Amino acid sequence: MAVWRRKLIALFPDLRHVACAPGFTPYTAFFELLPRCRGAHERGDERELTLIYAYSEWCLNQKSKNLWNSAGVCFYEHLFDVPRLIWPDITPWLSPNVVTACKELWECRLQTEDVRCVEELIASRTIKKYVSLQEHLETA
Numbered sequence: 289m290a291v292w293r294r295k296l297i298a299l300f301p302d303l304r305h306v307a308c309a310p311g312f313t314p315y316t317a318f319f320e321l322l323p324r325c326r327g328a329h330e331r332g333d334e335r336e337l338t339l340i341y342a343y344s345e346w347c348l349n350q351k352s353k354n355l356w357n358s359a360g361v362c363f364y365e366h367l368f369d370v371p372r373l374i375w376p377d378i379t380p381w382l383s384p385n386v387v388t389a390c391k392e393l394w395e396c397r398l399q400t401e402d403v404r405c406v407e408e409l410i411a412s413r414t415i416k417k418y419v420s421l422q423e424h425l426e427t428a
Contacts, residue, residue: 292314292317292347292350292352292355293307293308293312293317295343295346296317296343299339299342299343300320300321300324300339300343303317303320306320313354313358314347314354314355314358314359315354315358315361315362317358318344318347318358318359318362318363319362321340321343321344321363322362322363322366322367324336324340325337325340325341325363325367326370326374328340329370329374329377329378330374334417337381337417338417338419341381341382341417341418341419342418342419342423344359344363344364345359345383345385345386345418347359348360348364348385348386348389348390349385356389360389360390360393361393364386364389364390364393365390365393365394365397366397368394368397368398368402368406372402372405375405375406375409376409376413379406379409379410379413380413380415380416380417380418381417381418382410382418383416383418386418387410394406
């Protein structure tokens, strides 16, 4: 079993059945995680958000194009496809590495005014909630 799949199942055991299905890819994994992320933001579920963002960043940092590309185009690119009211809750979860890697995705997807808003939110944040998957596993 691929490492990305093992990590996904370890962090999200309820996804085991779908993650082991034929044709399940890192891309489909993020199609599962993006709505979960939105729901976790709505509920204020920081535990779930920690898992989702840590796993997403881990994939983004891998050498395999399948992993970093799926994290970028199926997750990070669509993070701001929610009402602006939620954006301030998203930006504390984005590490400097994620911002650097995904800024062009947001610039292509969002209106110029929205890109400026995201940049301002990132620059002005005082709370940083992002943790690496390794840090999470060490403290869990």
